[in-house]
Amino acid sequence: MRIPKPLHSWNVTPKKAVSLQRRLADRIIQDPLARRPQYVAGGDIALTPDGKRLVAAWIIWDLNRRTQLEAVHVVSELSFPYVPGLLSFREAPAMINAARKLNTEPDLFMLDGHGLAHPRRLGLASHVGLFLDRPTLGCAKSRLCGSHREPGPKRGANVRLLDDGEIVGRVVRSRVGVKPIYVSVGHRITLDEAARIALACTQGYRIPEPTRLAHHYVTALRSSV
DNA sequence: GCGACAG
DNA sequence: ATCTTGTCGC
Numbered sequence: 001m002r003i004p005k006p007l008h009s010w011n012v013t014p015k016k017a018v019s020l021q022r023r024l025a026d027r028i029i030q031d032p033l034a035r036r037p038q039y040v041a042g043g044d045i046a047l048t049p050d051g052k053r054l055v056a057a058w059i060i061w062d063l064n065r066r067t068q069l070e071a072v073h074v075v076s077e078l079s080f081p082y083v084p085g086l087l088s089f090r091e092a093p094a095m096i097n098a099a100r101k102l103n104t105e106p107d108l109f110m111l112d113g114h115g116l117a118h119p120r121r122l123g124l125a126s127h128v129g130l131f132l133d134r135p136t137l138g139c140a141k142s143r144l145c146g147s148h149r150e151p152g153p154k155r156g157a158n159v160r161l162l163d164d165g166e167i168v169g170r171v172v173r174s175r176v177g178v179k180p181i182y183v184s185v186g187h188r189i190t191l192d193e194a195a196r197i198a199l200a201c202t203q204g205y206r207i208p209e210p211t212r213l214a215h216h217y218v219t220a221l222r223s224s225v
Numbered sequence: 226g227c228g229a230c231a232g
Numbered sequence: 233a234t235c236t237t238g239t240c241g242c
Contacts, residue, residue, distance in 0.1 A: 045232080047233060054233090082233070084230035090233095091232070113231045123231070144231045182231085 001102040004133050010079070010093045017089045021122040028116065028126050029188050033108065033135055038064050040201060041106035042210020043098070043128075045091050046218035047078070048225070054078055055218045055225060056094035060104050061210040063201065071217050072101035075225050084144065085119055088127035095124075096131050107135070108189065108197065110210045114138040115186035115194075117161055117169035119145050129187025136186025137194040138169075139211055143182055151180050156199055170195040178206040 008020055040063055045056045057073035074097050080090040095111070114123035115138030125138030146163030151173045161169035161182060169184030172195055183198045185191050201208035207215070 045233080049234090051234080082232065084232090087231055118231080138231085140231050142231065143229095145229090 001099055001105060003096065003100055003131070007131060010089060012089065014083055014086060017086050018120070021120040021127075024127070024130060025121040027130055028121065028185070030185050030190055031188055032190050033188070033193055035107065037107035037197060038062060039069070039104055039106045039108075040197070040210045041099075041102065041109045042208070042212070042214040043095050043109060044112045044211060044214035044218050045094060046215075046222040048075075048222050052078060054091070054094055055221045056091065056098045057214055057218045057221070058095075058098055058102060058109075059210065059213045059217055060102070060106055061201065061213065066203065066209075068213055070102065070104050072098055073218065073221060074098040074101070087113055088122070088124040091124060092128050092131065095128055099132055109134055109136040109186070110139055110198070110201070110208060111136060111186065112139065112141075112211050112215070114140045114144050114169065114182065115184040117144060117146060117163070117182060117184035119163075121168070123184070123186075125184065125186030135188040137189055137198065138182075138184045138186050139198050139208055140182040140184075141179075141207070153177075158195060167191065172199055174199060174202045174208070175204070175206050181206065181208075
């Protein structure tokens, strides 16, 4: 897959990272997808046992056939600490490099983290979306900002995630009896589409298949690479 | 000053 | 994210 030239350097201080987020946030586009997605890329990372490197990977999920088509990965040195709100500066560089290895062009990229549901509206999914200039959505396992009511108990029940008076995401019950997932716009997609597709991608587990399979993939790789 | 805080 | 023992439920 061919990707655009980098929008900025990743070699920044946390202070500079915050200013970059403020500058990039207004570039996020919330437009409908060009077509109904078939190939959904799911991305995730895992740390090596020594905690010094990270494995970043993408798998491609065929939403029509319900099968995995491709899996690619890269290994890189950790160069940024985990700071709540600055996750993309730790994980995005490797995720973006791994995307170059994809042979199939995905219709959509799903990331393990938030998109617009971020204090400065530029979570991991949005940041990666801008760098790839592709549709992305964020699917996180827990809340970073905002507040919401408890969604109903049925699969598919969902409520809005509100932060500072803005609708920044949707809290979706992906399965009966489990904690809901947090879906938000990454880039070039609408919130309705993001929530609908994230749910359509779940196959009997709390986590949607693209992200779930990517997690399995990196977890298997971390010990042998 | 005191919590909250994606992965 | 990672580590980690027991425990609950199908």
